[in-house]
Amino acid sequence: MTLLKLFYVFFKIGLVGFGGGYAMLTMIQKELEIQGWITAAEFSNIAAISQMTPGPIAINAATYVGYRVEGFWGSLLATFAVTLPSYILVILVLRFMMKVKESKWMESIMKGIRPVTVALIASAAIFFAYESFVDLSLPLFIDWGAFAIFALAFLASFRFKVDTILIIMLSAIAGMVIL
Amino acid sequence: MNDNTNLKEIDTKVLWDLFITFFKIGAFTIGGGLAMLPVIEREIVDKKGYIDKEEIIDAFAVAQSLPGIISVNTAIYVGYRISGIIGSIVSTLGTVLPSFITILIIAILFPAVSGNIMVNKALTGVKAGVAAVIATSVISLGKRVIKNVFAVILTVVAFVLAAVFDFSIVFIILAGGLTGYIYYTLRRIKHDTP
Numbered sequence: 155m156t157l158l159k160l161f162y163v164f165f166k167i168g169l170v171g172f173g174g175g176y177a178m179l180t181m182i183q184k185e186l187e188i189q190g191w192i193t194a195a196e197f198s199n200i201a202a203i204s205q206m207t208p209g210p211i212a213i214n215a216a217t218y219v220g221y222r223v224e225g226f227w228g229s230l231l232a233t234f235a236v237t238l239p240s241y242i243l244v245i246l247v248l249r250f251m252m253k254v255k256e257s258k259w260m261e262s263i264m265k266g267i268r269p270v271t272v273a274l275i276a277s278a279a280i281f282f283a284y285e286s287f288v289d290l291s292l293p294l295f296i297d298w299g300a301f302a303i304f305a306l307a308f309l310a311s312f313r314f315k316v317d318t319i320l321i322i323m324l325s326a327i328a329g330m331v332i333l
Numbered sequence: 334m335n336d337n338t339n340l341k342e343i344d345t346k347v348l349w350d351l352f353i354t355f356f357k358i359g360a361f362t363i364g365g366g367l368a369m370l371p372v373i374e375r376e377i378v379d380k381k382g383y384i385d386k387e388e389i390i391d392a393f394a395v396a397q398s399l400p401g402i403i404s405v406n407t408a409i410y411v412g413y414r415i416s417g418i419i420g421s422i423v424s425t426l427g428t429v430l431p432s433f434i435t436i437l438i439i440a441i442l443f444p445a446v447s448g449n450i451m452v453n454k455a456l457t458g459v460k461a462g463v464a465a466v467i468a469t470s471v472i473s474l475g476k477r478v479i480k481n482v483f484a485v486i487l488t489v490v491a492f493v494l495a496a497v498f499d500f501s502i503v504f505i506i507l508a509g510g511l512t513g514y515i516y517y518t519l520r521r522i523k524h525d526t527p
Contacts, residue, residue: 168400168401168402169400169401170400171400171401171402203436203439204436205363205364205456206363206453206455206456207363207432207435207436207439208359208360208361208362208363208431208432208435209359209362209404209429209431209432209433209435209436210365210366210402210403210404210405210432212402213402213405213429213432213433213436214432214436217432217433217436217437217440218436218439218440221436221437221440221441222440226437229433229436229437229440233429233433236402237401237402237405237425237429239400239401240399240400240401240402240405240406240409241405241409241421241425243399243400243401243406244395244396244399244401244406244409244410244413244421245409245413245418245421247395247399248395248410248413248414251391251395258518258521259514259518261517262513262514262516262517262518262521263510263511263513263514264391264394264510264513265478265484265513265517266487266509266510266511266512266513266514266516266517267391267394267506267509267510267513268387268390268391268394268478268484269475269478269479269484269485269487269488269491269509270394270487270488270491270505270506270508270509270510271390271391271393271394271397271506271509272390272471272474272475272478272479272488273487273488273489273490273491273492273495273505274397274491274492274495274502274505274506275367275370275393275467275470275471275474276467276468276471276475276492276496277492277495277496278365278367278368278370278467279464279467279468279471280464280496281365281367282364282365282368282460282461282463282464282467283461283464285364285457285460286457286458286460286461286464287461287464300457300458300460300461301461303458303461303462303465304461304462304464304465305465306465307461307462307464307465307466308465308466308468308469310465311371311465311466311469312465312468312469312472317375318361318371318372318374318375318376318466319357319361319372319375319376321462321465321466322361322363322372322459322462322463322466323361324462325458325459325461325462325463325465326455326456326458326459326462327455327458328458328462329454329455329456329457329458329459329461330451330454330455330458332458333454333457333458
């Protein structure tokens, strides 16, 4: 029964998908192609769309493919299936963490993990920089238009504490106007 | 922190607020799960004070090291900490709904989907903006948790491993946890022995 298969495939994607959107891309594509639910061309389109819309690729793929395969209920089921593994795992880990939070050994581990997490987040900033104002084909590797947006946005958020969502919206508009 | 109490009582007002906040967060997390962090930090930590900076970092650590979608993992974590199981359901619904609705509309209206120059420009602008707001978050979160030389070393090493050498995220987080455990335990032992 297709609904069951839809659930199973997207549950698997939600469970095994590691490392965030881009790492998951190939895995999602393979799974969907095996089922014959999507062609490579259609998938690259939905991946591109996913870049432009809110939401991670896994959820967008689930919603889109679910709809194509079994209509509205398909999209609902697939989206639910892809989030379920997260649900179970995070809550289990969180309950464990909350129990041991007071213990010294846990606190030591977390004191190691926190700076590391901040570093990983910083490397995410590098990733977004690469996708916007760092362009290896240009002289000095910088797209000055996009860099201007970055600089203004940084000034606005760091110095003037402008609302984050407002900055993102203005950046989008700036992109259309300046670039 | 107690292990069984939520940070806020289960209260419809809080739940509704949680939903709206995560709906906003979900709507503006474009281009990758980590873009969510600065928005969550501003909305949940700074504006509402539901959770403090340290906890949001823990949420991100957990979200990145477990399988699954980073933004969903984060929403579940934060929602659960604030209002238990119901909180986590509400926050996840909020996060997922904007993209669900958008893609559904696209799937219904457009049998074939393609790119568009204006959208690409807007997107590049967004990515530059996101790089900037993440940088701000990194500075404000970093100030909170990088307080001694050991933490500085950990941060630098982790950054180099991740950004330059593209090491696995899970490995880096586990290594950080292990190193922290060893260092702080040794330090405690040294401190405790007369």
